[in-house]
Amino acid sequence: MTDADNWNTDPEDDEARGAMRAVIRQLKLWRESAGMTQAEFGAAIGYGQELVSSVERGRRIPRPEYLDAADKALNAGGKISAMKEDVAEARYPKKVRDVKRLEAEAVEICSYNNSVIDGLLQTKEYAQAVFSSRRPPFTEEELEQQVAARLARQEIVSSATARPLFSFVLCEATLRRPIGGRMVMRGQLERLLEVARLPNIDLQVLPLDSEENSGLGGPFRLLKLKDGTTVGLGEAPLTNRVFCNPKETTVLDMRYGIIRAQALTPRKSLALIEKLRGET
Secondary structure, eight states: OOSEEEOOOOTTOHHHHHHHHHHHHHHHHHHHHTTOOHHHHHHHHTOOHHHHHHHHTTSEEEOHHHHHHHHHHTTOTTTTGGGHHHHHHHHSOHHHHHHHHHHHTEEEEEEEESSSOOGGGOOHHHHHHHHHTOSSOOOHHHHHHHHHHHHHHTHHHHOSSOOOEEEEEEEHHHHHSOTTOHHHHHHHHHHHHHHTTSTTEEEEEEOTTOSOOTTTTOOEEEEEETTSOEEEEEEETTEEEEEOOHHHHHHHHHHHHHHHHHSOOHHHHHHHHHHHHHHO
């Protein structure tokens, strides 16, 4: 959509609802203080009265451009535009925000995936193709929300300040599965070649012709946090599970170490990705 998103309907997401209520209250107060009706305000910012009403009733999430236009029309001096970060966080599903916070606290992130390229490494086009394959399908608004949330999490990879160590092991099948088509996959392989050369990232490929594969149980991640604890994240249909029990995280840590040993070295993995990129 071009002006606002449908509101997050998760009844348990009190945090997002609280943040949006505060933003909506401020928008309405600024408009009323300026002595403008919803119709007048809509005309001033280039949107219809119906959308303004939907935003103020909490039925729609205002886009960044909506807030910028409101800031200018109401002479807010940047105070309304400053709420864009809060609104952006509220647009993302709660589980995405929770994982993003955990990643921000991590000093090391380890990931194994035998289904798709890890979300932290996905291009926008690849992510769109992954979410588009979901059945039953997402609505257009939900699809946009999911992709935006995934790309927002990738800030941790490109951050110039707090960059943890990353270790990714991808099953070779994820590199050969043409999700999104030939050109999308080529762009994805080029993205992997780019990030694999970063000094804080080790990227390995578990080859299909390997007789040993300790990752057949499915994708999982390990986040080693600043306080010394380790959190495991397991992926399964319809649900993601968080592992905090040291006995469980130790098992995952051991499993990941074995998978890394079974995979190609980072240098040989890079050569394989380059070969597959050339074949795409």
